[in-house]
Amino acid sequence: MRLAAIILWAISWSCLPLVALAQEPLPSWNASPRKQAIIDFVKRATTTGTPDFVPPGARIAVFDNDGTLWSEQPMYVQLAFAIDRVKALAPKHPEWKTQMPFSAVLSGDLKSLASSGERGLAELVMATHAGTTTDEFQAIVKEWIATAKHPVYQRPYTECVYQPMLELLQYLRMHEFKTFIVSGGGIEFMRPWVEEVYGIPPEQVIGSSIKVKYELRDGKPVLVRLPEIDFIDDKAGKPVGIHQKIGRRPILAVGNSDGDYEMLEYITAGEGLRMGILVHHTDGEREVAYDRASPFGRLDKGLANAAGLGWQIIDMRSDWKQVFPAKR
Amino acid sequence: MRLAAIILWAISWSCLPLVALAQEPLPSWNASPRKQAIIDFVKRATTTGTPDFVPPGARIAVFDNDGTLWSEQPMYVQLAFAIDRVKALAPKHPEWKTQMPFSAVLSGDLKSLASSGERGLAELVMATHAGTTTDEFQAIVKEWIATAKHPVYQRPYTECVYQPMLELLQYLRMHEFKTFIVSGGGIEFMRPWVEEVYGIPPEQVIGSSIKVKYELRDGKPVLVRLPEIDFIDDKAGKPVGIHQKIGRRPILAVGNSDGDYEMLEYITAGEGLRMGILVHHTDGEREVAYDRASPFGRLDKGLANAAGLGWQIIDMRSDWKQVFPAKR
Numbered sequence: 001m002r003l004a005a006i007i008l009w010a011i012s013w014s015c016l017p018l019v020a021l022a023q024e025p026l027p028s029w030n031a032s033p034r035k036q037a038i039i040d041f042v043k044r045a046t047t048t049g050t051p052d053f054v055p056p057g058a059r060i061a062v063f064d065n066d067g068t069l070w071s072e073q074p075m076y077v078q079l080a081f082a083i084d085r086v087k088a089l090a091p092k093h094p095e096w097k098t099q100m101p102f103s104a105v106l107s108g109d110l111k112s113l114a115s116s117g118e119r120g121l122a123e124l125v126m127a128t129h130a131g132t133t134t135d136e137f138q139a140i141v142k143e144w145i146a147t148a149k150h151p152v153y154q155r156p157y158t159e160c161v162y163q164p165m166l167e168l169l170q171y172l173r174m175h176e177f178k179t180f181i182v183s184g185g186g187i188e189f190m191r192p193w194v195e196e197v198y199g200i201p202p203e204q205v206i207g208s209s210i211k212v213k214y215e216l217r218d219g220k221p222v223l224v225r226l227p228e229i230d231f232i233d234d235k236a237g238k239p240v241g242i243h244q245k246i247g248r249r250p251i252l253a254v255g256n257s258d259g260d261y262e263m264l265e266y267i268t269a270g271e272g273l274r275m276g277i278l279v280h281h282t283d284g285e286r287e288v289a290y291d292r293a294s295p296f297g298r299l300d301k302g303l304a305n306a307a308g309l310g311w312q313i314i315d316m317r318s319d320w321k322q323v324f325p326a327k328r
Numbered sequence: 329m330r331l332a333a334i335i336l337w338a339i340s341w342s343c344l345p346l347v348a349l350a351q352e353p354l355p356s357w358n359a360s361p362r363k364q365a366i367i368d369f370v371k372r373a374t375t376t377g378t379p380d381f382v383p384p385g386a387r388i389a390v391f392d393n394d395g396t397l398w399s400e401q402p403m404y405v406q407l408a409f410a411i412d413r414v415k416a417l418a419p420k421h422p423e424w425k426t427q428m429p430f431s432a433v434l435s436g437d438l439k440s441l442a443s444s445g446e447r448g449l450a451e452l453v454m455a456t457h458a459g460t461t462t463d464e465f466q467a468i469v470k471e472w473i474a475t476a477k478h479p480v481y482q483r484p485y486t487e488c489v490y491q492p493m494l495e496l497l498q499y500l501r502m503h504e505f506k507t508f509i510v511s512g513g514g515i516e517f518m519r520p521w522v523e524e525v526y527g528i529p530p531e532q533v534i535g536s537s538i539k540v541k542y543e544l545r546d547g548k549p550v551l552v553r554l555p556e557i558d559f560i561d562d563k564a565g566k567p568v569g570i571h572q573k574i575g576r577r578p579i580l581a582v583g584n585s586d587g588d589y590e591m592l593e594y595i596t597a598g599e600g601l602r603m604g605i606l607v608h609h610t611d612g613e614r615e616v617a618y619d620r621a622s623p624f625g626r627l628d629k630g631l632a633n634a635a636g637l638g639w640q641i642i643d644m645r646s647d648w649k650q651v652f653p654a655k656r
Contacts, residue, residue, distance in 0.1 A: 014573055020342055023536040039424050045349045057523070057529055062329070085443030096356075134571055139439065171343070177529075187572075187575070188575075190574075191575045195385070201385055202574065202575030202576050203506075203532075203573070203574045203575055203576070204531075205575060209572060212568055212571055213568070214564040214567045214568055214590055214594065215567075220597060221590070221594045221597045223567060223568065223571050230572070235601070236541075237542075238549060239542045240540055240541070240542055240551065243462055244515075244537060244540070244558070245531070246530065246531045247515070247516075247519045247531055247533060247571060248519075248530050260405065262542055265549055266542065266549045269548060290646075295511075
């Protein structure tokens with residue numbers, strides 16, 4: 001080994017990310033103007049001495065979860081969780097047999113469940129997500145997510161995540177971006193597993209939440225989950241959640257539905273280098289093709305206005321070589 | 329230069345923190361059982377292969393701000409800010425001349441102001457902290473904090489921070505701790521300056537907040553600050569704020585008043601290695617000696633129960649070589 005090689009080895013050994021940088025970025029993305037736009041954006045943000053340069057601390061990227069990082073069809077994963085919880089808790093609630101929306105869940109009548117609307121879904125979430133301590137709820141989520149399977153792909157839900165998005169998250173972090181989830185889904189439904197699956201720690205997750213209350217039980221401090229909405233992190237709630245939890249405006253936002261519209265609008269209206277991305281679910285073969293008419297992840301206003309606002313629309317069918325990770 | 333020296337140089341050049349580790353830790357702290365307990369705690373948390381080892385991601389430390397990281401006497405800094413804002417806004421509010429608590433502020437009658445109680449202070453904060461956009465409020469705070477001076481020390485408030493605490497923050501981060509502020513103070517009053525002063529980025533600040541609303545003004549997205557409480561991050565609110573914003577239980581909590589009691593109780597009751605620290609303001613010469621009788625930063629229950637709960641009580645007078653940073 002020559003001296004220069006030894007020095008390089010010593011440096012690279014202590015700075016592994018530098019080695020990873022040499023690999024081809026975003027391997028599951030086909031060459032396209034969208035892929036090129038992402039790579040150009042990251043290059044501009046990280047090139048010192050240019051007007052577009054963004055210091056590492058301000059390189060904040062926010063990602064929606066349902067339909068952006070993982071599948072939201074045939075229904076939100078959290079709804080599948082709530083349905084399983086209703087079934088598990090039913091023996092203690094004989095009244096649910098005749099009480100909507102629980103009766104619809106127990107009889108498998110998803111159409112009636114859907115017709116119970118937001119109010120019905122909120123009741124479902126309250127009944128199944130409240131009443132425990134935060135530690136107990138975390139254990140319930142961990143067990144469910146480790147065992148439940150996606151009804152179509154017959155794989156754990158945590159494998160129904162989008163491989164190209166896993167690569168994008170990693171690519172951004174390699175360039176000193178801090179990656180956050182900003183989801184309409186429940187924050188405590190995501191935190192127990194997102195670090196392992198996406199590499200995003202619990203403190204970088206923003207989501208909808210119910211209130212919790214601090215109390216002592218047998219002298220031991222616990223936080224009890226209350227049946228009361230704390231925050232809905234959807235639509236105009238997303239910029240609010242970002243402001244309250246992050247406190248500065250991210251420079252990159254990735255979403256897939258009109259629930260992400262205000263988030264992208266807020267982020268891309270900021271000064272300096274900005275990027276907004278919408279994932280368009282166009283792949284009826286490898287996943288599900290849906291947009292304007294879908295009850296989950298409806299995308300209408302975003303499709304209509306993206307071009308005028310300079311947002312990138314990812315065409316899943318043509319832009320992604322692979323949708324889900326290879327089976328283990 | 330011999331080969332081994334070159335390799336060491338190359339590694340250390342690319343891993344500067346390793347060099348810093350070689351310096352004496354916490355130089356402004358006198359040798360004491362408290363200083364030793366902190367060093368032992370960090371050593372135990374970071375020594376792999378032992379039962380006390382804590383992986384870097386879980387090395388989360390939370391710090392109160394007022395009275396823990398900076399001076400809270402003769403009054404909370406944010407109250408001084410609110411008073412200055414009342415004076416600045418008074419020409420637009422002739423009714424304040426005869427309306428409590430504003431009239432007390434304008435006539436300099438701090439005793440009447442104090443007697444207006446929490447309700448009066450809340451009114452003061454609402455009137456002076458709401459009504460602007462978040463960007464406007466940030467600019468107001470930045471200007472004020474850059475120009476206002478502490479009435480006793482005649483230095484900018486950002487220099488009335490505790491040098492030993494700056495060193496503790498840095499020492500923890502050097503050992504891959506993530507440091508957070510968890511303060512009863514307003515989150516938007518802290519975020520504009522804490523990164524520069526404490527090295528804590530805005531997204532690692534938890535505090536009290538008012539509600540904000542997303543709207544378009546002339547087609548431009550803004551967040552408007554509303555005169556409505558969103559969250560009070562004090563007492564039993566602190567563990568709640570920690571749970572909602574961080575999502576896992578920190579292993580180290582540092583505070584100075586009974587407002588931090590539940591935070592320390594919650595953190596130190598967790599499993600595994602834990603540490604709770606209270607700063608006791610015992611130094612009437614270099615700062616202010618106060619505890620049980622103080623209107624700001626009252627410390628009573630904490631003093632009474634700390635020993636039984638295994639919390640460390642820092643004696644400012646004897647434990648700290650230096651209180652404030654050297655003048656620039």
